[in-house]
Amino acid sequence: SCSRAKDVTMPAKLPVNFFSTRSAVIDLFRGQLDYADQLRQDSEIVLYFFYAPWCGQSIAAREEIEHVASRLSDQVLFVAVNCWWNQGKCRKQKHFFYFPVIHLYHRSFGPIEYKGPMSAVYIEKFVRRVMTPLLYISSRSKLLDFLSNYEPGVVGFFEFNASPQPPGYLTFFTSALHSLKKDYLGTIRFGVVTDKRVAEEISLVHSGSVYLHRHANTSLIYPKDIMNFTAENICKWALENREMLIRWLRPHGGKSLLLNNELKKGPALLIFIPYNPLAEIHPLLDEITKVALEYHKCNKSQAAKPDLQHGDSDSPALDSSLRDADLQFSETFPIAKYPCCNTVVLPQWHSISRTHNVCELCVNQTLGVKPNKVHVPHCNFLEIEAALDSFYLQEHTFFQVISNTIECSNFFSFYSPFSYYTACCRTVNRHFLSFISSEKTIFQTPKVAFSSHGKKDNTQFSIPHIEDRNCFIPDLNISSMNITGLSCRTNKTLNLYLLDSNLFWIYAERLGASRSTHPKEFAAIVDLKEEVHYVLDQNQSLVGPTLENFIKNFSVLYSPLKRHLVDDPSVHFQEEHVVTEVTTTTFHQTVFLSAKNVLLLYYAQWCGFCASLNHIFIQLARLLPPDSFTVARIDVTRNDLPWEFMTDRLPTILFFPHQRKEQSVKFPEDFLVNVPNLLKFILHHSSLSSSEPCTKECLHKESVLQQGHISHLEREIQKLRSEISALHQAHDQLEAQLSEARREEQRLQQQKHTLEKQHKTLQLHSEQLQATYDQKNQELLEMAEKLQELADASENLLKENALLRILVASRGGKLQSKDEIKEPLQSEQTLPEDNDISLSTATTAATAALEEKSMDNIDTIETEHSSGNRTE
Amino acid sequence: SAAVQRFLGPLLCLWALRLPAGSGATARGLDVASYRERVRAMFYHAYEHYLESAFPYDELRPLTCDGQDTWGSFSLTLIDALDTLLILGNVSEFQRVVNVLQEGVDFDIDVNASVFETNIRVVGGLLSAHLLSRKAGVQVEAGWPCSGPLLRMAEGAARKLLPAFQTPTGMPYGTVNLLHGVNPGETPVTCTAGIGTFIVEFATLSHLTGDPVFEDVARKALKALWKHRSDIGLVGNHIDVITAKWVAQDAGIGAGVDSYFEYLVKGAILLQDKELMSMFLEYNKAIKNYTKFDDWYLWVQMYKGTVSMPVFQSLEAYWPGLQSLIGDVDNAMRTFLNYYTVWKQFGGLPEFYNIPQGYTVDKREGYPLRPELIESAMYLYRATRDPTLLELGRDAVESIEKISKVDCGFATIKDLRDHRLDNRMESFFLAETIKYLYLLFDPDNFMHNDGSDFDVVVTPYGECVLSAGGYIFNTEAHPIDPAALHCCRKRKEEQWEVEDLMREFYSRKKTKKFTLKRVPDHGEGENAKDPEDASSEKGGEKRNSKKSSHSLLSCPSQSFNSKLAVLGQVFLDNT
Secondary structure: OOHHHHOOEEOOOOOOOOOOOOOOOEEEOOOOHHHHHHHHOOOOEEEEEEEOOOOHHHHHHHHHHHHHHHHHOOOEEEEEEEOOOOOOHHHHHOOOOOOOEEEEEEOOEEEEEEOOOOOHHHHHHHHHHHHOOEEEEOOHHHHHHHHHOOOOEEEEEOOOOOOOOOOOHHHHHHHHHHHHHHOOOOOOEEEEEOOHHHHHOOOOOOOOEEEEEOOOOOOEEOOOOOOOOOHHHHHHHHHHHOOOOEEEOOOOOOOEOHHHHHHOOOOEEEEEEOOOOOOOOOHHHHHHHHHHHHHHOOOHHHHHOOOHHHOHHHOHHHHHHHHHHHHHHHOOOHHHHOOEEEEEEOOOOOHHHHOOOEEEEEEOOOOOOOOOOOOOOOOOHHHHHHHHHHHHHOHHHHOOOOOOOOEEEEEEOOOOOOOEEEEEEEOOOOOOOOOOOOOOOOOOOOHHHHHHHHHHOOOHHHOOEEEOHHHHOOOOOOOOOOOOOHHHHOOOOOEEEEEEHHHHHHHHHHOOOOOOOOOOOEEEEEEOOOOEEEEOOOOOOOOHHHHHHHHHHHHOOOOOOOOOOOOOOOOOOOOOOOOEEEOOOOHHHHHHHOOOEEEEEEEOOOOHHHHOOHHHHHHHHHHOOOOOEEEEEEEOOOOOOOHHHOOOEEOEEEEEOOOOOOOOEEOOOOOOOOHHHHHHHHHHHOOOOOOOOOOHHHHHHHHHHHHHHHHHHHHHHHHHHHHHHHHHHHHHHHHHHHHHHHHHHHHHHHHHHHHHHHHHHHHHHHHHHHHHHHHHHHHHHHHHHHHHHHHHHHHHHHHHHHHHHHHHHHHHHHHHHHOOOOOOHHHHHHHHHHHHHHHHHHHHHHHHHHHHHHHHHHHHHHHHHHHOOOOO | OHHHHHHHHHHHHHHHHOOOOOHHHOOOOOOHHHHHHHHHHHHHHHHHHHHHHHOOOOEEEOOOOEEEOOOOOOOHHHHHHHHHHHHOOOHHHHHHHHHHHHHHOOOOOOOEEEHHHHHHHHHHHHHHHHHHOOOOOOOOOOOOOOOOHHHHHHHHHHHHHHHHHOOOOOOOOOEEEOOOEOOOOOOOEEEOHHHHOOHHHHHHHHHHHOOOHHHHHHHHHHHHHHHOOOOOOOOOOEEEOOOOOEEEOEEOOOOOOHHHHHHHHHHHHHHOOHHHHHHHHHHHHHHHHHHEEOOEEOEEEOOOOOEEEOEEEHHHHHHHHHHHHOOOHHHHHHHHHHHHHHHHHHOOOOOEEEOOOOEEOOOOOOEOOOOHHHHHHHHHHHHHOOHHHHHHHHHHHHHHHHHHEEOOEEOOEEEOOOOEEEOOEOOHHHHHHHHHHHHHHOOOOHHHOOOOOOEEEEEOOEEEEEOOOOOEEOOOOOEEOHHHHHOOOOHHHHHHHHHHHHHHHHOOOOOOOOOOOOOOOOOOOOOOOOHHHHHHHHHHHHHHHHHOOOOOOOEEOOOHHHHHOOOOEOOOOOO
16 A cells, blocks of 8 residues: 555755855865866866765864865865765766865865865865975075974975076976875975085985984985886885884874884884964974984984984984994904894794794895995895794794704895895894904894884784894993983884874773873873883973983883883772772772772773673672671773783683782682672681680671671661562552452443343344345245246136136127128227226236335345344 | 685785775863763764654654655654653653653554564564653552563564564564465565564563563564574575575675674573573574684675675674673674774765775665664773773764755765765664764663662562663664563562571581582573474484583683773683
């Protein structure tokens, strides 16, 4: 019946304005992509905001875009395109998997997709970067400023003399734009120098050379002779070789392995600071980066140099000469033939570490190495990485080796046919260095290079710690330890990361930052492998020295840092519950210091098996005497506990008997958790049982116990009373229901009687009707018979009539012939007339009878209808 | 199989890498309270139009502003929406509707009804309303929660379904006539979920009323399914309940199977039943082995394990929520994030989504405002407090309001590609979608009670602790208080035992040594075991119990890196 209406459908509503008409953003809400392309011709910089009107993220980002547009509308064209409406051009041509999508165009270059946070300041910053991808560096001091920044800087030197544009300049400019495509956070900054004298500061002589500045490592010059001078290559080269002493982490919100990959590299220092990308100066950030630079400044002689701000200590020329000196120095050691060596500290879980824990891994580069422009032996870290890979593949060769001896093996690398590597392994006591050389300067390992290793590796357990061998210097003086170059001297190298607390404060909260902290500054060291984290005392302000101390404290052998235990701040100690809620801070107090037996439930709110036990623990807590028993629970998702008190399954029930708190017992897992079982468990382990003779104290105890019993019984009586009253109520209710039912029954009985009576009368009536029916039927039959008789009679009459006519006719004939003379005609003619009259009366009588019969018939039909039978 | 895997592998990986931008990093946090109010307004927009234009029909037709009967003739939307009213805090309307239902709903009608739908929507809805009625201020009988008008209605409805279970296998028919029982000539083919989705409602009924027949038939049906799983441990889509032959052999976690797995877990939690849990864990292993690819779950042939459809179904989105209940939060979050990308692509979840192609499947483009992804978000938000989950809630509110709101209610989206609307508002929109959305935005709702609040009720069977949290939502989002199951009938014996123990407690000298009672295989151990079943299951179970030293009824505690696993970050090592 409803099939027609089911087919009713309705097309989607027509699109309407998404941005207000007063907005600086041009809103193409019908998805006119062709018009959008036309608009692009008019403006140097264009920002496209592709949205879907139903998308929550588009709606949230709308305001941010409006804000940016209001600030930049004079220089940038903002175009919003509804890329959902299925009649629109945009939807037909583009196929987006999410909204909004932001594309930027710098003249014809583009699209550059913005993938950063949907926050006005970040978007504005990015747009500004697209507007001016290259920074013009006009003077020496500006150059120093540019280079001193913690983010990697690329400088191109182009002499603008004769021709309007020196060769390669456009390529360099494009590469700067290109880098924004790849590196949407814009960490690599591009600058251009036009003055020869300024260029000399960084040893750039020829116009068209490109320089990548690095703080801890050698700065590089783009190897034009090896790689083609294209925008993409420059960008790739800069990305690959940039040094990241400290990195911003900006999770984009979608599924991502960013933290996984970064934290798997080793312990990480996460620094949360509020960051405004548009601000001119970032004093706190500068202070932090200074610490980071110091931390990574490994070359000793370099470290001894005056402040980096003066720039010249960093020039590649000087650096390379230093390197040369180092190389000569190391020539005296046998192992130093191979400049690309790394000490690998084997992770505890690795199988080789059963016999050895430290390996020296050197790549023989006699064939592979190519000295680069600045004459520094270039150590290819891809090779080291490859060596590491094959080293782990070969691990079985180390199995039979007895420790304490140095075992060396040569392997051909799987990845490069020209090089092989040497691995020497042995067990190293933390205080004793068994390698031949400890002082030798080793190539600094850029952690960046190894990050790719971690990313590629699927078997996460094989990611090793890569350490410089200097970390095993036995006479490391802790007390006077300097932060400078510490990253190379410690075996607990930290990776440093920055997070914007305006966006990612939630991670800080997870690590134990208090919600009320203001300003939102926080620092924590996270060691994923060891599953610990340390927190910088939140009462100290986050400044350089405190950060330095924090790093130093982490790095020393017997670290004074304590594992931070995150506490649930939402639990208020004052709140009294039947079941005591324990937190990290109250754990010791409630469980160990209290003079009661404690039953402790480890739970998590999300675990279905825990939540369904709530009522059992509440019952138990109400049952047990509160002065000698505590029923407590701890939410272990929100409260960290020292290792020894942790449990790996939830729910777990522990009982800490009074006076024997250290002998806690666990409720056996294969028993059903219910009140009787828990009571038995407690009784079994409770310290109340004592078989020693009774002393005064014992008597006192006894009386206390009995007091408890009395109060328990009183409670029990109370309960029973209420139970009785409940039973009474139920009884009353039943009684009421019963009487109701009885009344109902009576009423039904009465109804039955009346119904029966009615039934009888009906029956009587029906009998009467039957009788009438029979009677009528009889009458009808009689009538029918009469009619039949009548009909017969009339038939007879008709026959007679016919006979008479024949008779008359024959007589007439005879008479005519006989009595032509005699004419007694009159008397003869009257007879047939009489006959006719009688016939007509008979017919009328018959019709009347028929009519009567039909009337009767209707009557019977009516009565038959009422009795329900349909007979004809 | 390997070939298909190889084929799918790179495609799926690409999928995981196709990351949406910037969602976690909005400058301002979400205004939870304002979204909560918007959800409330959505509820009343739909509810009032139902009452006005469609009651007493089952459902509202939002485009034509009238009503129609769909699953029977029991004012279904009203029954389904009843407990949502209370969750929204509307006590007076709850009370009014309870009266309306008591007077107006009759199950003695000549209607062919789906056994499954009637159970989850009608029996489930009435049971939860019964258990919540005291909280809603309804004057309850003295015997509550063991008696009451709504309970009697639920029992009445459930009894109408019992004839369907009279089959040689114990697996029920899919359809039953409420007046005459199973129709002669009724098809014996029932979907797996239609067989295995009774234990939560039926066990609750049995515990409350004291009549074991409901729980018994539900268990028998579950065991029959378990017995007929394939050699590689999977179940198909449809089975003949007379011959026990699999008619549709696609195995997966979605349509046709979904709530079977859900009820194994929820039944195990509700009844503390290891047997149900061990069944689920075995299935879970097979599902991981054969159907899981890169945090997606595909459809495979139940005997061979070969991929038959590389498709994600809207109905499958309940899975992360279920995983979070048993503590598999990392995997749950990873799968959830995959599903969320599909929502972002269309503004809803298509019934079928072809994963390698990244687009909808022909004739399966609709989104009838289903709740499953929101349901998972609610469970996961409890576990992780990840703002990403609130963002899904925000997206759902914005999408549903923008796309499907019409003058008379909210209309099913017929086609997600162009957002054409259909003339239907399913009753689960008010029962589930709105409820889970509201609960996501209302972290202090009594439904989220973690056990710090509770009620004490004195019944003729003794004192009872109720409303202590841990509510089990049936598959139509009707909450069942697990504490209520311990309240009626069986309670006296336990009380006497406790009383004995307490006496012992206060006597100074311990006379007895206490030995704990082993957990019986069945939840409460009263049910005699079917000997045939017991022998056939022995092998599997023994193996299982030997291997795992920990209790089946427990969750693993979360790893260290879970602290940082928010805003889309996932960690790889703990699998």
